[in-house]
Amino acid sequence: MINCNGSLFPEEKEILTYANRGLKYGDALFETLRCVNGTLFFWEDHYFRLMASMRTLRMEIPMEFTLEFLEEEIKKTITKNELENKAVRVRLTIYRNEGGLYLPETNAISYLIETTLLDSPFYIINEGDYEVELFKDYYVNKDLLSTLKTTNTILNVVASVYAKENGYANCLLVNTDKQVVEAINGNLFVVKGDTIKTPPLGDGCLNGIIRKKLMEVIEATEEFQMVEESISPFELQKADELFITNSILGIQPISKYRKKQFANTVAKKLVGKLNAKARMT
Template identity: 55%
Template sequence: MINFNGNIVGQEENILTQNRAFLYGDGVFETLKIINSKILFLEDHYFRLMASMRVVRMEIPMNFTMEYFEEQVLKVVAENGLSASARARITVFRNDGGLYLPKTNEVSFLIHTTGLENTSYVLNTAHYEVDLYKDFYVTKQLLSSIKTTNKLINVTGSIFAHENGLDNCILVNDTKNVVEVLQGNLFMVMGKKLITPPISEGCLNGVMRKQVLALAKKIEGIEVTEEIISPFDLQKADELFLTNVITGIQPISKYRKKEFTNSLAHLLVQKLNESISEN
């Protein structure tokens, strides 16, 4: 028997009592965007998930191929009637047993989906204000570059943003350099230069980050670079924008007293939608 919210119930009635993702954050995940029954950037998501499982020493099932991964996601999407536009999350977690030391490295997975409004990426030009979140820091290590189920910095940062009337917060690492935002990677435009922090600074190895870097390199007159960004650099920028697979590209309109334009972000969204329609 266990105590759940003040009620004594059978342990078998609460599936979380042995779930390692719940007990220890022993899980990794991918968030996907599906448009017209097609998973965008499928290969990038698949290989990042496989790499994440290897980093945390999970056994990869023999049947967990990219085709199987795609089939399982689209099965849920279709069952929920969300084929036009959907968000899906696949969470992979180590099977029950053990304390910090697991009894097995075999895994289970869970996929759930929600509907989205748009079937293409749309640039949101509404007021979007950010500031630094400095209560906790991102560490410069390999675990910071993958998506694990331990996201307490992102959770507490989101609460901080809400309490202070912000749309998002910028995370910094233990050397006080800019890493990313709460829900994605960060890009900065200075003149004709597009800059984003390198993965070695502790930022997520984002799938949309990869797409934006590739698209920007094809734009004539734009220099694309991965460089360390300090908080002081942000107030000298012409543009700031964040990227993730669900939103695409979100321009930041204000950081402290500095306001920004969004011309490159606007062009990149066009290029992004063109690249998707071609594939």
């Protein structure tokens, strides 16, 4: 079942029309998060990121759009799909209502909630092969819009096709200054010795929730130093480890970039701490 503005519909029901602004203009935002046994992982962070993003895009935030209201709607959808005691992937999409061309006729919004069963209730490390390559056909802009989780993701789509065509598990995206900013589906962390580095938001990377939470985890340790700093492509092959983070996978180690094979020792140390932090939400 799909939740559209509080009403539940079968998945095969045609809900959206040809005039949908998310379809026509990419005029939409979304949040993807984990829910395990009725607990929404890092829900407050997702909610406040969504509200900030809606304000940035000049969307009208309904009076009823409280933290509690949206949580209730998500849980209602999960229960209707009989997933309340499972691990669930939740996608909440916000789109501006129909009307207008580039200039909307209204800033009022609608929402969709989708749920999908996940294999594991916890973040786990995938120790299989995971080779990546740089995607340099097109670039991420160094601006605020690049940090938002919008449906305008054509760069990620084209990079995904490139990765599949060339046998890579993922690609790393670069910005207009030729700095590495993120992966197709998550933020990038680079480990060298006891230093863990991730690009700053000013470089155009997604303002990821797991990025934020993992930085908090790392900063709380005495073992590692957390650094927000631009990453040159030349640093990648000199690193001890590379890994990607997002709200569904948690931490995904990169096993190979070009001729360099990477370990996943640090990723394994951090995933337990990330799970512990998630259980506290």
